[in-house]
Amino acid sequence: MSERTSKKVFSWTAVNTVIVIAALFPVLWILSLSLKSADTVTDGRLIPAKFSLDNYEGIFTGSGGDVFTKALFNSLGIAIIATLIAVTLAAMAAYAIARLNFPGKTVILTAALAIAMFPPISVVGPLYNLWRQLGLFDTWQGLIIPYMTFTLPLAIYTLSAFFREIPWELEQAAQVDGATPFQAFRKIIVPLAAPGVFTTAILVFIFAWNDFVFAISLTSTERAQTVPAAISSFTGASQFSAPTGSIAAAAVIVTIPIIIMVLIFQRRIVAGLTAGAVKG
Amino acid sequence: MSTPASTVAPAVSETTDPGRVEKPQKKALTERARAERKLGWMLCAPAALVMLAVTAYPILNAIWLSLQKSDLRFPGQSEFIGLDNYVTVLSSSLWWTDVWHTVVLTVISVAIELVLGMLLALAMHRAIFGRGLIRTSALIPYGIVTVVAAFAWRLAFSDADGGFMPGVLRSVGLLGAETDPLAQTSTFSTYVVAILAEVWKTTPFMALLLLAGLALVSDELHEAAKVDGATTWQRFWRITIPLMKPAILVALLFRTLDAFRIFDTVFVLSNNGSNRSVETVSVLGYNTLLSRLNLGLGSAVSVLIFLCVVLIAAMFVKGLGTNLAQQRGE
């Protein structure tokens, strides 16, 4: 029996190792690449022959100017604002869908689902055309608005799934016990809803952080260019130095927030991602 | 990026708390019910209007533009030309080549993801220890920025960028001494790298969707079958798979639609679209719209991509519908 158990332990260790390596290898590779010195960056070695932080120094202070730091700021700002707007609007809708009885909620959910599947390339042309006339091309708003195409459906779905789990009767119970409707909402519902809202916000942020199609189409300079778009058009310190090292360093920097969020909120993210599915 | 599993609740919309749904009785709609209905609409209105504004308007505008000759470089020459742009696109071999690239990438990546995703889901479901570890690891590819992931793969495989993989592949004889796996002429290896990048990035998503489905398969059924002498393999095929069929179909639907609009990975791997050996329809649309600024022709491409997506969705939804109906009919 104990031999069987140890065999099981062994095989699960093997399985887990394979999964972890497969999942992390490309990330470790880009990390390794980012630590290579300028003269060894294209040497084709897996592990740096010479460790150096030059690439990081380069993207933050290098002669390429502050392209990267500005892009990082744009990315953060745009993703946070888009998240706040999407989660606020979606929370209202999801509350209604979970709690109230009204015709049309199926339509809203179906529409959100359909819009989530929308190919962004189908809307990017008209948006560019409209933005250039309205002066929204290459601005924060010009990205935040189209981000609603994917952030809102995602937020509505995740939040409705979470809100459906909330025992709303507690609110009424509290009111029966003498609490005002506002007190009942604040003391009972807010704490119950907060984790779901928070989880949704994380997911929405990750999605907004990730966008590329809108970013390369609707922005162009450091005014509003986000990191994915900036990385794809990195030029390197000069015309003759390949931007490989800078790309790798920038890639590592934008991956750090994701890894931190995944490490801390792993359970919640999985719950958020599967909340709807389990219900179905 | 893939749409998360939470959107996988089409069933939700149909079965929203059946207990609560009161048949709307026109004559006896109480004051309270009317107020609730109004509040519901008011709360949903902002989200609904924004969603409508950011998608319906642009797509209608795209349809309108696609019927025009409209090139921003020749601002004075815009005119209505009916379906000419569609004729141009559909009679162009480039469009069909790119459709082919897109279909190949979609079908192969989704197929591989389904198998690997199922294995990963089983591992997450059954692991006797380290579940948190594998879940966390799997979430990293899922959460990482697609462009970053694509660069990781490109910088590993491209000879021109000094990647380490060409050396590895050559040492085992899988790559010619002077072939760059991501060169214009290396279509096959470019496909392979693109598929690897996609599979790596989205298998966790597939696995999470399937994991949710796995959770619905009751242990009792398995136990009962075990008692009847069914092997693990038999139980997997006869119990797990049939019960998971809706979850699998939903997962396939989402991944297929998502894979069909693939842009980021191909754009980065092809050096910002300059290597066109596996160019996909989305990249073609982007180039026509935003590099050539030919809004008319580009919009025709966009509308066609949109129609493809609708078509794929319709096929899946039909399959899913019959499947659900069958299950309910049992």
Added chain:
Amino acid sequence: MSIVASTVLALSACGSDDTAGGGPAELQFWAYNEPSGAFRTAAEKCTADSGGRYRIAFQPLANDADTQRQSLVRRLAAKDSSIDIMSMDVVWTAEFAEAGWVAPFPDDLARQVKAESLAGPYDTGTYQDKLYAVPANSNTQLLWYRKSLVEGEPPKTWDALIDAAEKLPKAGRIEIQGAAYEGMTVWFNALVESAGGKILESPQQVGLDSAAAVKAVDVIARLANSQAADPSLSSQKEDQNRIAFESGAAAFQVNYPFIYPSAAEVGEDFQGDIGWAPYPAVEEGKPVKAPIGGFNFGVGAYSKHPKEAFDAAICLRNEENQKVAAAEGGLPPTIAKVYEDEKFRKDYPFADLIRKQIEDAGVRPETPAYADVSLAIATTLSPPGRVKGQAAVDELKQKIQDALTSKGLL
């Protein structure tokens, strides 16, 4: 909804850039990140020389011309007023002028520029007899070779070049631009022109009379399929060529003169071993129509300070700044006088050859649809190893015709 509206308002408030009244005009100068820093130096010098009239801020664009153009046209179509001065590839003039994205220079300034410039480069900045962009630097390709590897006279024709390279026991490669981008069009145009043909008969009409075009395609196909081709030919651009040549993998390179100052960084010996010869001919005896490239400086049509921008654009490419760009960045001047300068001739030992090639160059087609025409050419001829004579020419004709009428997917 109100949240969206208020956020949008708040954001637009912080996004606007007000220019304070008085003080020097802020001019944004968009150009590729010229590696020697000559553009930055020029911007600083002109700012200092303006006596407080304007201040030029250098804003780097991407390195390859296609990406630079994409970024500029997208913003110009959106009437971006932050583009005061831009560095324009010589082939963009017609497109930018026709679309109204670039402002024509006032006649008096145009006359002044014309008087000091070489005719070929000056013409690249004009469209329908107006000067839209002042010639900043010209460019042309030479045949560069390693003197230690190549015996005797360097080859004069493409066929002789390929033969010579194939005969070399090692490093017998010819480095040239074979990726599907502008560089391919540059090569093809030079071949067609040298064979006596033209890509366009007029801005609306395809040329490519068969014999010359087929000959041009044959040269590309022969080189791509010979042992002299770099295995990565189909993805090579100028800089990959330079790197391969510097690594010692090639004996020949067809490229712009920026490779020469760069070679000095590899080592004095290496630079000393580099020889140069005229761009190869298609047929011995026929005149060579070498590529002409380079950049002109144009003033954005939506600039808020056009007057200052015109003056600044002219200053940025004045004699002094052209000398610096030539000496440090290897960029051939457009002002005739600079070619007489002693110091310049010393830094630029091939000055006379360059000047001669620029004067007899094969100019690329002049049409507002140039970008599409070029894309049609580059994609049809790519990968270069698979092109076949007449078939390729027929396809080219069809695609270029579509491109001229902004039809057809490319």
